Amino acid sequence: MATVRRIKLGSQGLKVSSQGLGCMGMSAFYGPPKPDADMIVLIHHAINCGVTFLDTSDIYGPFTNEILIGKALKGGMREKVELATKFGVKFVDGNTVVQGDPAYVRAACEASLKRLDIDCIDLYYQHRIDTRVPIEATMGELKKLVEEGKIKYIGLSEASASTIRRAHAVHPITAVQLEWSLWVRDAEEDIIPTCRELGIGIVAYSPLGRGFLSSGAKVVENLSNDDYRKILPWFQPENLEHNKNIFERFNEMAARKGCTAGQLALAWVHHQGSDVCPIPGTTKIENFNQNIGALSVKLSPEDLAELESISPPNAVKGDRYGGTSVTWKDSETPPLSSWKA
Incomplete structure (x- = not known):
């Protein structure tokens, strides 16, 4: 089993395992929820x-994944982990709503603490940016929650470079969570350099391209009807053949390196810098074990150049979400002077 080293995330003192565990798919979006008992075994295995x-x-x-994590952390496990959760996205009448006003920030934090059954959240992210509320107003409330000991560190997810700068001026941001993989590289232009300039850690979600970089087109065949990946542009017939060809070249390189395609994809993210922590999700112990095997894969400058020639920026066909999802590209907020609390 690969040794999992510790890294500093950001400049405020948070230390985390160099690879994390994304828990979303245990409860939501990737098909039906998995049995709590099985997921608790997996979480304990990861921690061990x-x-x-x-x-x-x-x-x-909503909410059930936090309750699951709360159950998994009973019996002395809480002290062994760095726990990140998020607020700011909710479902209202079947629609996704983004909210970031100060009263909501506080109410969401209190509710998460209760569901997780803990006193303090290690890293609390704004999951998506509310474009109606100045980021300074949202951050002001998060800063109060830090001062009250309810959260230790503040993060943003899917925020533009200018939003990150404005937020960081109110209170230091410890981490920005963004999608980064060999398939999604648009944050390299502006957001990642901004994080590095400000000393902010980078947490890479979907580092396996939502399963495509580990399984190729096979991932599409095995999706259940309630798996939201079924509607993603990447996986639609008009894009699939092109994307499959990229994966096949990538898979050939993994075979030469003596690792799996998923390990090669994760190793690429790890080689982007010691300030980067990928958080692949899984619901199976064997996949988890494969994922941490990526920590043993060493890539030379020539390997990295070859990978980037196989999958340069914008090589993949299809948007990463489709038209309706909120991303960093629309995360600008009004000036604080416009805000009436």
């Missing part, structure tokens, strides 16, 4: 292997 950075959100379920 040294993967102690757990990622959840109040929208996963």
Whole structure:
């Protein structure tokens, strides 16, 4: 089993395992929820292997993933982990709503603490940016929650470079969570350099391209009807053949390297810098074990160049979400002077 080293995330003192565990798929979005008992065994296995950075959100379920994590952390496990959760996205009448006003920030934090059954959240992210509320107003309330000891560190997810700068001026941001993989590289242009300039850690979600970088087109065949990946543009017939060809070249390289395609994809993310922590999700212990095997895969400058020639920026056909999802590209907020609390 690979040794999981510890890394500093950001500049405020948070240390996490160099690879985390995304917990979303245990409860939501990737098909039916998995049995709690099985997922608790998986979470304990991860912690015992040294993967102690757990990622959840109040929208996963909604709410059920936080409750699951709370159960898994009973019996002395809480002290062994760095726990990240998120607020800011909710379902209202079947629609996704983004909310970031100060009263909501506080109410969401209190509710997450209760569901997780803990006193303090290690890393609390704004999951998506509310474009109606100045980021300074949202951050002001998060800063109060830090001062009250309810959260230790503040993060943002899917935020633009300018939003990150404005937020960081109110209170230091410890981590920005964004989608980063060999398939999704648009954050490299502006957001990642901004994080590095400000000393902010980078948490890479979907580092396996939502399963495509580990399984190729096979992942599409095995999706249940309620798996939201079924509607993703990447996986639609008009894009699938092109994307499958990229995967096949990638898979050939993995075979030469003596690792799996998924391990090669994760190793690429790890080689982007010691300030980067990928958080692949899984619901199976054997897949988890494969994922931490990526920590043993060494890539030379020539290997990295070959990978980036196989999958340069914008090589993949299809948007990563489709038209309706909120991303960093629309995360600008009004000036604080416009805000009436």
